[in-house]
Amino acid sequence: MAEGNDRPRVVIVGAGFGGLACAQALGAAPVRVTVVDRHNYHLFQPLLYQVATAALSPADIAEPIRRILHRHRNIDVRMAEVTGVDTAGRAVRLADGARLPYDRLVIATGSVYSYFGHEAEWERHAPGLKTIENAREIRARLLQAFEAAEVCDDAAERDRLLTTVVIGGGPTGVEMAGSVAELARYTLSRDFRRIDPTKARILLVEAAPRILGTFPDDLGAYAERALRDKGVQVMTGAMVERIEADGVVVGGRKIPAATMVWGAGVKASPAARWLGVEPAKGGRIAVEADLSVPGLPGVYALGDTAQALGADGAPLPGLAQVAKQQGEHLGAGLARELAGGAPVGPFRFRNRGNTAIVGRNAAVFDFGRRRLKGRLAWLLWAIVHVWLLVNFEKRLMVTVQWLWRWLTYQRGARLITREPPDAERP
Structure with missing residues (x-):
C-alpha cells in the first residue's frame, strides 16, 4: 500500500472496454488511478469493419481517452508503450524508461490476430481488423481495387481486382x-462506367464445417443463406494454405484476389510474458474467480487478456460485454478493498446475448434459451x-448515418487516404 498521506495507486494498462469500465468504477474512490494505453483514444472495435467498408469514419467510433475520463479528477491518463512489469518492485516499465509504481495493477490489454505461425508471411497481405490503421488500409485496398479495375483491359486481372477474400467465418468475417x-x-453499382461492381466476387473462407461456430446451428445456417443471397460465396471446410500478394491458396487451388482480410483467430497480448507467468491457451493469463493473477499479489487481468472461467467451468469468450462487466466488477471491488479492506468478490458473468450482423435487415441474436434472426435481430x-458507444454525440452521429445509409444505400466515407503502391502509380 502507499505510504504516508498518499492514496493507494492503481495502474490500469489498456483503455479498451474492460480497462475503461474499471477506471470509471474507481472514479469516485479515494485512490489515484493511472490509465496507460499506446493510443490516446478508445476504439469501439465491434464497428471497425464499417470503417473498413466505408460506412463510417474512424472518428465515429473512437473517442479520446482523456475526454471520456476528464470528469474523474483522481484519474490520470498516460499515452505510452508498456514493455514489462517489475512484480517484485511493484512498478510498470514503459518504453521511455519511466516506471509507474502501483499498489494494484490491472492488465486489460486485449488481443491481437493470430496467423497460426505465419505472421511474417501473411499479415502484410491480409490485415486483420483490430486497429484504425488496419481498417483504413483495408478500405484503401478495397476502393483502389475497384478504381484499378475500371481502367484495366485484361479480363483475368480485372476479375482478380474485383475479388475479395475474407478468411474466418466468425462474427467479424x-x-x-x-x-x-x-x-x-x-453503393458502387452506379458510380463506375466500364465495370459492373455488382459482379464483384466476395468469398468467405472458413476451415470449420460451418460459419458462426459459437452460435446455434440454425442461426449459423440462416447467416450462410443470407450471405449467399447477397452474392457472397461461402466456402466451409476450406483451409487456407498460403496467402500471397496476388491471392490465396485454398485446398491446393489458387484464388486470385486483390483484397484479403484476416479474421480467423486471435491471441492475447504479451502480458503473460510481462508478468513472467505461464500463458494459458491463446496466450491468455489464467486468473482466479476474483480476476487476480495467482502468485502475484495485487495484480489482476481481465477481458481478452485473461482466461476467466464461467459458471460451467469453460473459459469466458472474448466479448466486449465480458470485458465491460469484468471491469465494472473489479473497479467496484478494488474501491471497496482499498477503502475498507473488504476482498474483491468472485466475478459472475451475466450473458446478455451474442450477436452478429449479416447485412441490411439481416442479423442473428443468441440469448441462450431464446434466439432471434432477421429484421428484428438486425434492429436489436x-x-x-x-x-x-461512449457518449451521446457518437450515438447520434452513428444513428443518423445508419438511417441515411438505409434510406439511400450510400456510404460517405469512401476516401482513399494512402498512396498506391509504386507498381500502381501512373
Missing part, C-alpha cells in the same frame, strides 16, 4: 463479407451497438 457485398452491390443489433 461474416460482418465484413456481408458489408463488402453490399458496398459493391448497392443496431440499438445495442449504438447504446454501447
